Structure formats: C-alpha cells, structure tokens
Amino acid sequence: MERSKRFDLLAKRDINKETYVEPWPEAGLIVADSPYDPQPSLTIEDGTVVEMDGVVRRDFDALDIFIASQALDLETAEAAMALPSEDYARMLADINAPREDIARLIAGCSPAKLTDIIRHMNVLEMMMGLAKMRIRRRPANQAHVTNWREHPALLAADAAEAALRGFAEVETTVRVARFAPFNALAILVGTQTGRGGVLTQCSVEEALGLRLAMKGLTSYAETLSVYGTEKTFVDGDDTPWSKAFLASAYASRGVKIRFTSGTGSEALMGRAEGKSMLYLEARCLLVVKGAGSQGVQNGSISCIALPEALPGGVRAVLAENLLASMLGLEVAAGNDALASHSSIRKTAKLMLQFIPGADFIFSGYSAIPKRDNLFGGGNFDAEDFDDYNVLQRDMQIDGGVRPITEAEALSIRRKGARAIQAVYRELGLPDITDDEIDAAAVAHGSDDMPARDIVPDLEAADAFMAGDDDFTTVIRALNKSGFSDVADNILEMGRQRVAADYLQPSAIFDADFKVQSAINDANDYTGPGSGYRPSGERWREMQAIPQAKSPEGFVDPHVAEPLSRLAEIGPAAVGSGREVILALGPAFGSALGKTIGGLEHEDVLEAILTGVASEGMIARIIRVYHSSDCAAIGYVGARLSGSGIGIGLQSRGTAVIHQKDLAPLNNLELFPQSPSLTLATYEDIGRNAARYAMGIATVPVAVEIDNGARLRLIVKTALLHRRETDEVCPERPPQELRFDWEPEF
Amino acid sequence: MTETKGEYPLRDSETDALLTHSGRPLSDISADAIAAGDITGDDLRTHADTLRRQAAIAREAGYPQLAANFSRAAELTDVPNDELLKIYEMLRPERASYDELTRLADYLEATYGAKENAAFIKDAAATYRERNLLRR
Known part of the structure; x- marks a missing residue:
C-alpha cells in the first residue's frame, strides 16, 4: 500500500503510543451506561430498604446491605428517588440551586439514581457542578514524594521543597515495605521543615499504615481502598465493615483518613459483572460515605489508563469526582498516575478538575522526577512545576501551589536534609553523611545521590518499628540538635491530633497552621462573584514566577547614546534623479541603538548603504518624525525619493521597500521578522531597492522564516515599538540626515 | 440541638x-x-470526649x-x-466465625463500653453469615 508521509508522521506521535479499545460491556469495559446497569429504584418498608435498583432484599450482596443500612438517608429517599434525574442534572449546573439543597436530596439516592443523573450532563455542566459541590471553598493540592533509592536525605529534601511549594499534603510510599517507618519519618521531618501543618502519609498495607499512624509518623491515610462489587471487595481482603472499622481506628488515634476508589478497578480485577465503571463507582462512593469516611481519592487513580482507553473515559472520571462531591465527600481528584504519553491529552484532562477546582486537584502531583515515582509514574512531575505555575498564572486559577526561587529551594532542601541527618544521629540510626546532605540539596533525583548501605538501614528500620520510639522521640532529637522550629511544627501536629479538628471533612492546615475544612471554610459558590477566587496576596504570589521580568528590562539593552556619525541637516526635500531614500524611524540611532536582533544601528545603516552603492546608486537618509509605523516611514521615504523608491526602517529592525505609487499599506518587499534579519539581509535590501530604482528586474530577498520569533519576542517588540513611538512628533516634518560613511570599493 | 459550629x-x-x-x-x-520525657506519644492522643464533640459538629454540619x-x-x-x-483482622473476610464476632462485640461493650462498635460488629456478623464471608 502507498504510505502517506503525514500518516507516517502521525503514527509516531505520542498520542499513538496509547491503547484504544472498543467497549465490551460484558467484561465491564464500558465507562458509563452499560446495557446491564440497573434502572434506579428504591422500596422502603417499615424504615428498611426492601428493594434497591431492581434487586430485592434477599438478593442483596454485602455492598447493597451496607449501602442500604449505612449510607442512604431513608427520610429523604422517597422524595429523592421521585425527583427526575434530569432535574438533578439541571440543578447541578444551575448557579441558583444551592449546594445544600442538592446535597440533602442526593443523600437519599441509590447508586443507579446517581449514575442516571450523570447521563444528562456534559463535561461543562459537570465542571459547573464540581465548582459548586466541592465541599471546601479553597482548592488545594497533594504531592507524591518518593525515590527509588529510598534515600532519607533526598526524601526529606524533596518533602521540604514540596511543602515550600504549597502542597497541603505529601504522600510517600515504599519500594521495600520494611522501609516504611523511615520513609514516613523523612517525609514528616522534611515537610515540617518546609512548612508547618503539611499533612503526611505513607501508603503501605493497611495494618502497617495504622501502626505508622499510631507512632505519629503520619497524620493521614488514604489507602483504604474500596471496590464496587462484593467479589472485588473480598479479593481486596476487606469488607465494608472492616474498612469502616479501620476508619474508626484511625480516627480514634486522631488520624485523618480518606478512602480510595476509582473507575476501572473492578474490570481490571475481572469482576465487573457487566456493569459500567461509573455505576460501580457510585456503589463504591456510597460505601465510602456509609463507612463514615470524610472523603475519597477517586478519579480512576492507578487504573486511569483503562477508562482513557475507552470512549468517554475522561468524562466519566470527571463524573466520579462530581458524584463524590455531591455526596459531601472531600475529593482528591486523581491526576496522579501516568495517564497519557501525550502532553496535550494529559493537560486537557487536567483542566476538568483544575478549572472547577477540587479539594485536592491531584491526589498526588509527582513532586519528583518520573523515574523516582514509586506510585507508577506521575502524570505531572517535578519537570512540569514551571508549566503548572504558568497555568495558574494564565487562568488566575488557584492550583494549590506557588512559584519558588532556586535559592529558596536550595536552602529549604539543605535544611530538610540536615534535619533528618540530626534525627538519625540522635536516634543512633545509620549515619547520613555531609556528602549525602550536599547531594540531596542540589539533587533532582535518585540518580544524583550516592548509594547507601541498605542492609543496616533496613535492620535499623525493623528495630525502630518494633521499639517505642515515636514522634515525641523525633521532637526531642530535633530540639537537641538545634532544629527547634521543625520540632515545634511536629509538636503542633501532635496538639492538632489531640484537638482532632482536622478529622472533619476536607481539612487542611493553611500557611498559619490553622485548620481549614468544610466546617469553617465551606464552599459558598453560587455563580459569578461568589466562592473562592484567588485575589490579593495570593494572586500576587501566583503571578510572581521567577521567570517574569520587569518591562524596563526588555528595552534597557537597546537604549544608547545618539550616533555621533548621524547628524540632522534640515528639512527633507523632494528629490530628483537617481536616488533611493532610506527613511528611519524616530528613535533610530538616537534614543535606541540596536535592533531587536541585537544589530548595532550604525552597522545596519552601513549594510544598507553598501547594498545601494553596490548597484551604483546613491542613497539619501531621512528621519521620519510624525509616525513610528514601518509602512508610513517607508511610504514617506518613497514619496520624497527622486526614483520613487524608499526603504523604511524601524529602530527594532523591521524594514520595507516602498514605491510612491503604491497604496500606503502596500509595498514591494516587507521584512516583518526583524529578529531573523542579518547584516547580509540588510545589504540585500539596499541592493534590491537600488535595482527597483533603476527599473531592473529583481528577485525578492530571501528571508529565513522563523515562526517562533513572534512567540519569543513579542513583548520586546511591543516595548521597543512603544519606545520608538515615544519619539514621535506629529507636527515635525521629515528631516534630512548626514551619515558619516564612505563605501569601500 | 446546640450550636456547635461556633466552637470549631x-x-x-x-x-x-x-x-x-x-x-x-493540652x-x-x-x-x-x-x-x-514527661510526655509520650501515647499521651498525645485525642480524648474520647473530644471525638464526641467533633461528632456533634459533623452531625450538625450535615455529615451524619x-x-x-x-x-x-x-x-x-x-x-x-x-x-x-x-x-480489624477479625473483621476481614473469612477470618472469624459468627460466634467469634458476636463474642468480640460483647467483649468490646463489656470492657470499653463500646456499644456502637458492638452493634456495628454484630451487624457485620449477620451480613457475613448471609453472604458467606465467615471463616470456612
């Protein structure tokens, strides 16, 4: 077969590294609206659910039983189920329908009813819904901090940097499970160095996770996974009751929890029972709510590539975030695991959570290189920090992070690494050397770190886990080693654990270590002008990316003393005979001294004059004062020129060859891409102008096309033009100039 | 009902x-x-009364x-x-018999006054029996 060069190129694009599959409902490979999804229904007799979504009580599985007894508000259920799904959909998208009214009714909806509501909504309407139903007013963000070496100094340094960047939660995990206490410890010390009040967790097996929390090494846990069918739940070695008990156990120790669910897990485990991913997720979310979790991590999470392989997958992921918000759950909205090879696709997907805002826009922004991510690769990584900050600045949307300078990063990384070194020394753990500190301070990832001797580290970790040391030991060690500010932050985390305020829905600590949750910072979005929108100090902080320069900085390098070789000798008269006029902009060689491409104005003049002279022609130079516009400058030159040919030249270097009989905005040749113009080009421009003046057939000057030039230089272009325009004198006629130069022949 | 939100x-x-x-x-x-060495991590935990107050705050804010x-x-x-x-281990699937779970519930209630947990565990035991999730 013939091969299209374009299709050949398209085949190599990142988007075509993905897998796409057609839906197969029987296998659960369908994101929503499976033909096997039940129709919504609910029958209550004597205060008990006797039928739900077409299943009678005796056929209930464990999830149905749990949902019916723990999750549903039976008082509102009758009215809730009677209201048409389309009415819910319209209320969700309607700024005039208050969040509380919708939430009250949603509490009585069965899983199939929840799914049925989504059927009526497109992504824009769902984004409106999420903006309103999100339970905390101000969005936040969570970071993932891991490294494949499981190096404590690097973990602490990266955690400190993540905290400084504004992440409200930092999650780590392990490659080797025995490292769990040390990884949790490094993240704790690192974050509290960067900013007091960042919540931390270490994702490990449930019982181990609880033990870490009991030691005070972590302050939250989100590994409580739930699934949408009974068989998958049991395959996960839990039941809704065991998970709910675990939630209470964590709360009894003052530890925040959030469950994890997400579309696709049941299909991945081969037990979707022909149901759509979204319907199964609705069941998960009702289990989460019934278990008394304040929130959920959903948005497909580690299964994200599966819904993204199917049509409507990204829409369904937004739908599950919205369903969780509707149920009054804090949402950590995914965007964590690697979802796509394509930057376009992954950014487009992010917008569905970024624009409306989620309690946590990422349930793990990878604040480390992709190679160091032990969660399966980040969808956004440390390499994307600047991109993400610019997205915030572009849209004036609070994505939960802030720009920092290199100096700030180096300083906090070193301090975080030093703090964990001090703790290791005080506790008699295998030493972290000063060389390791130096490496961690400047490192991007594990590859920049020296190897550690793993065996003694693991033995020490086992002993630490088995012993009585806990976060009070850590506080003592930090105080003894001069890190009292870090110790105070960890101590305050301990006090907060006693107060338990941060167990409430969607709780985080703000920059002042004050709890902010759906209780005291409830979302109050009711349309334009309401709700959270970044302003004041926060908006200034988001704008202040280190890359942003002051406008003066763009023009200053181009400002110069007026050229002494260029003298004004009187008003310019209309010429006669064989000549070309070179008409300069008002600032050329006076207020400004260089083109945008950095060419000295006097060199440019010499090049053009050389070109004119090479054809045996004479050039007269004038300065135009009444306009800074290139066409106008060139046109005046042409009108005064004895041959009718003029060259217009702006200070930034833009040039035109004009002819007096043409319309002012027409031209013979235009050179708009001034950054690409070289002295050789200017000489060619002079030569061509001379040839036009002599009436000789002429090939237009070839110019390199650089479509990136405008992108790179538009600010400078605008500011240089503005500087030239400052020199405009509307009443002043063109002046003839004398340039002290002789052709070299 | 008392106004609890102001306390938060x-x-x-x-x-x-x-x-x-x-x-x-505190x-x-x-x-x-x-x-x-006067305070250990075990001291630095939340008190039952505090959690009950947080429960009242949550209930009043619409999170029953x-x-x-x-x-x-x-x-x-x-x-x-x-x-x-x-x-927690006993509540995982197929770990305990029905009697073991009800005994656990009774133990918690008798030892710690944990009425709500006891009822919750008995609820689990009944479901586990119905759904074949007890130890085989």
Missing part, C-alpha cells in the same frame, strides 16, 4: 479545656515537657455518617493498639 476549631476555642487521651490539659504539652464514625472512634480511644489491629 476546638484547637482555638478550647485550648485550655481540651484534654489529651491521658487526661492532661496546655501542658510543651517541648520542655517532651524533652523531660462521619459523625457516627467519630462516635465509634470515641469508643475506641481506650482500646490498645494491638487490640485494634486484631479486631
């Missing part, structure tokens, strides 16, 4: 009144006390299931770490 956060409104799990006032908790969780958690504050882990 308790860390600010009740600094002097809040007690740790071991019954000490204001006793200082770096010096920790340096002196979360409130129920806090109420169960309040009952668990006195249950030792190891026991908590064992109970």
Whole structure:
C-alpha cells in the first residue's frame, strides 16, 4: 500500500503510543451506561430498604446491605428517588440551586439514581457542578514524594521543597515495605521543615499504615481502598465493615483518613459483572460515605489508563469526582498516575478538575522526577512545576501551589536534609553523611545521590518499628540538635491530633497552621462573584514566577547614546534623479541603538548603504518624525525619493521597500521578522531597492522564516515599538540626515 | 440541638479545656515537657470526649455518617493498639466465625463500653453469615 508521509508522521506521535479499545460491556469495559446497569429504584418498608435498583432484599450482596443500612438517608429517599434525574442534572449546573439543597436530596439516592443523573450532563455542566459541590471553598493540592533509592536525605529534601511549594499534603510510599517507618519519618521531618501543618502519609498495607499512624509518623491515610462489587471487595481482603472499622481506628488515634476508589478497578480485577465503571463507582462512593469516611481519592487513580482507553473515559472520571462531591465527600481528584504519553491529552484532562477546582486537584502531583515515582509514574512531575505555575498564572486559577526561587529551594532542601541527618544521629540510626546532605540539596533525583548501605538501614528500620520510639522521640532529637522550629511544627501536629479538628471533612492546615475544612471554610459558590477566587496576596504570589521580568528590562539593552556619525541637516526635500531614500524611524540611532536582533544601528545603516552603492546608486537618509509605523516611514521615504523608491526602517529592525505609487499599506518587499534579519539581509535590501530604482528586474530577498520569533519576542517588540513611538512628533516634518560613511570599493 | 459550629476549631476555642487521651490539659504539652520525657506519644492522643464533640459538629454540619464514625472512634480511644489491629483482622473476610464476632462485640461493650462498635460488629456478623464471608 502507498504510505502517506503525514500518516507516517502521525503514527509516531505520542498520542499513538496509547491503547484504544472498543467497549465490551460484558467484561465491564464500558465507562458509563452499560446495557446491564440497573434502572434506579428504591422500596422502603417499615424504615428498611426492601428493594434497591431492581434487586430485592434477599438478593442483596454485602455492598447493597451496607449501602442500604449505612449510607442512604431513608427520610429523604422517597422524595429523592421521585425527583427526575434530569432535574438533578439541571440543578447541578444551575448557579441558583444551592449546594445544600442538592446535597440533602442526593443523600437519599441509590447508586443507579446517581449514575442516571450523570447521563444528562456534559463535561461543562459537570465542571459547573464540581465548582459548586466541592465541599471546601479553597482548592488545594497533594504531592507524591518518593525515590527509588529510598534515600532519607533526598526524601526529606524533596518533602521540604514540596511543602515550600504549597502542597497541603505529601504522600510517600515504599519500594521495600520494611522501609516504611523511615520513609514516613523523612517525609514528616522534611515537610515540617518546609512548612508547618503539611499533612503526611505513607501508603503501605493497611495494618502497617495504622501502626505508622499510631507512632505519629503520619497524620493521614488514604489507602483504604474500596471496590464496587462484593467479589472485588473480598479479593481486596476487606469488607465494608472492616474498612469502616479501620476508619474508626484511625480516627480514634486522631488520624485523618480518606478512602480510595476509582473507575476501572473492578474490570481490571475481572469482576465487573457487566456493569459500567461509573455505576460501580457510585456503589463504591456510597460505601465510602456509609463507612463514615470524610472523603475519597477517586478519579480512576492507578487504573486511569483503562477508562482513557475507552470512549468517554475522561468524562466519566470527571463524573466520579462530581458524584463524590455531591455526596459531601472531600475529593482528591486523581491526576496522579501516568495517564497519557501525550502532553496535550494529559493537560486537557487536567483542566476538568483544575478549572472547577477540587479539594485536592491531584491526589498526588509527582513532586519528583518520573523515574523516582514509586506510585507508577506521575502524570505531572517535578519537570512540569514551571508549566503548572504558568497555568495558574494564565487562568488566575488557584492550583494549590506557588512559584519558588532556586535559592529558596536550595536552602529549604539543605535544611530538610540536615534535619533528618540530626534525627538519625540522635536516634543512633545509620549515619547520613555531609556528602549525602550536599547531594540531596542540589539533587533532582535518585540518580544524583550516592548509594547507601541498605542492609543496616533496613535492620535499623525493623528495630525502630518494633521499639517505642515515636514522634515525641523525633521532637526531642530535633530540639537537641538545634532544629527547634521543625520540632515545634511536629509538636503542633501532635496538639492538632489531640484537638482532632482536622478529622472533619476536607481539612487542611493553611500557611498559619490553622485548620481549614468544610466546617469553617465551606464552599459558598453560587455563580459569578461568589466562592473562592484567588485575589490579593495570593494572586500576587501566583503571578510572581521567577521567570517574569520587569518591562524596563526588555528595552534597557537597546537604549544608547545618539550616533555621533548621524547628524540632522534640515528639512527633507523632494528629490530628483537617481536616488533611493532610506527613511528611519524616530528613535533610530538616537534614543535606541540596536535592533531587536541585537544589530548595532550604525552597522545596519552601513549594510544598507553598501547594498545601494553596490548597484551604483546613491542613497539619501531621512528621519521620519510624525509616525513610528514601518509602512508610513517607508511610504514617506518613497514619496520624497527622486526614483520613487524608499526603504523604511524601524529602530527594532523591521524594514520595507516602498514605491510612491503604491497604496500606503502596500509595498514591494516587507521584512516583518526583524529578529531573523542579518547584516547580509540588510545589504540585500539596499541592493534590491537600488535595482527597483533603476527599473531592473529583481528577485525578492530571501528571508529565513522563523515562526517562533513572534512567540519569543513579542513583548520586546511591543516595548521597543512603544519606545520608538515615544519619539514621535506629529507636527515635525521629515528631516534630512548626514551619515558619516564612505563605501569601500 | 446546640450550636456547635461556633466552637470549631476546638484547637482555638478550647485550648485550655481540651484534654489529651491521658487526661492532661493540652496546655501542658510543651517541648520542655517532651524533652523531660514527661510526655509520650501515647499521651498525645485525642480524648474520647473530644471525638464526641467533633461528632456533634459533623452531625450538625450535615455529615451524619462521619459523625457516627467519630462516635465509634470515641469508643475506641481506650482500646490498645494491638487490640485494634486484631479486631480489624477479625473483621476481614473469612477470618472469624459468627460466634467469634458476636463474642468480640460483647467483649468490646463489656470492657470499653463500646456499644456502637458492638452493634456495628454484630451487624457485620449477620451480613457475613448471609453472604458467606465467615471463616470456612
């Protein structure tokens, strides 16, 4: 077969590294609206659910039983189920329908009813819904901090940097499970160095996770996974009751929890029972709510590539975030695991959570290189920090992070690494050397770190886990080693654990270590002008990316003393005979001294004059004062020129060859891409102008096309033009100039 | 119903009144006390009464299931770490018989006054029996 060069190129694009599959409902490979999804229904007799979504009580599985007894508000259920799904959909998208009214009714909806509501909504309407139903007013963000070496100094340094960047939660995990206490410890010390009040967790097996929390090494846990069918739940070695008990156990120790669910897990485990991913997720979310979790991590999470392989997958992921918000759950909205090879696709997907805002826009922004991510690769990584900050600045949307300078990063990384070194020394753990500190301070990832001797580290970790040391030991060690500010932050985390305020829905600590949750910072979005929108100090902080320069900085390098070789000798008269006029902009060689491409104005003049002279022609130079516009400058030159040919030249270097009989905005040749113009080009421009003046057939000057030039230089272009325009004198006629130069022949 | 939202956060409104799990006032908790070895992590835990107040706050704000969780958690504050882990293990699928679960429920109620947990575990036992999730 013939091969299209374009299709050949398209085949190599990142988007075509993905897998796409057609839906197969029987296998659960369908994101929503499976033909096997039940129709919504609910029958209550004597205060008990006797039928739900077409299943009678005796056929209930464990999830149905749990949902019916723990999750549903039976008082509102009758009215809730009677209201048409389309009415819910319209209320969700309607700024005039208050969040509380919708939430009250949603509490009585069965899983199939929840799914049925989504059927009526497109992504824009769902984004409106999420903006309103999100339970905390101000969005936040969570970071993932891991490294494949499981190096404590690097973990602490990266955690400190993540905290400084504004992440409200930092999650780590392990490659080797025995490292769990040390990884949790490094993240704790690192974050509290960067900013007091960042919540931390270490994702490990449930019982181990609880033990870490009991030691005070972590302050939250989100590994409580739930699934949408009974068989998958049991395959996960839990039941809704065991998970709910675990939630209470964590709360009894003052530890925040959030469950994890997400579309696709049941299909991945081969037990979707022909149901759509979204319907199964609705069941998960009702289990989460019934278990008394304040929130959920959903948005497909580690299964994200599966819904993204199917049509409507990204829409369904937004739908599950919205369903969780509707149920009054804090949402950590995914965007964590690697979802796509394509930057376009992954950014487009992010917008569905970024624009409306989620309690946590990422349930793990990878604040480390992709190679160091032990969660399966980040969808956004440390390499994307600047991109993400610019997205915030572009849209004036609070994505939960802030720009920092290199100096700030180096300083906090070193301090975080030093703090964990001090703790290791005080506790008699295998030493972290000063060389390791130096490496961690400047490192991007594990590859920049020296190897550690793993065996003694693991033995020490086992002993630490088995012993009585806990976060009070850590506080003592930090105080003894001069890190009292870090110790105070960890101590305050301990006090907060006693107060338990941060167990409430969607709780985080703000920059002042004050709890902010759906209780005291409830979302109050009711349309334009309401709700959270970044302003004041926060908006200034988001704008202040280190890359942003002051406008003066763009023009200053181009400002110069007026050229002494260029003298004004009187008003310019209309010429006669064989000549070309070179008409300069008002600032050329006076207020400004260089083109945008950095060419000295006097060199440019010499090049053009050389070109004119090479054809045996004479050039007269004038300065135009009444306009800074290139066409106008060139046109005046042409009108005064004895041959009718003029060259217009702006200070930034833009040039035109004009002819007096043409319309002012027409031209013979235009050179708009001034950054690409070289002295050789200017000489060619002079030569061509001379040839036009002599009436000789002429090939237009070839110019390199650089479509990136405008992108790179538009600010400078605008500011240089503005500087030239400052020199405009509307009443002043063109002046003839004398340039002290002789052709070299 | 009392107005509880105004109390939140308790860390600010009740600094002097809040007690740790071991019954000490929160204001006793200082770096010096920790340096002196006077306070351990086991002291620095939340008190059952605090969790009950958080439950009231959650209930009033419209989060009844979360409130129920806090109420169960309040009952668990006195249950030792190891026991908590064992109970969790027993509640996992196919770990315990029906009688073992009901005995566990009775034990928790008798030993810690954990009425709500007891009812919750009995609820689980009944479902496990119905759904074949008991130990085989």
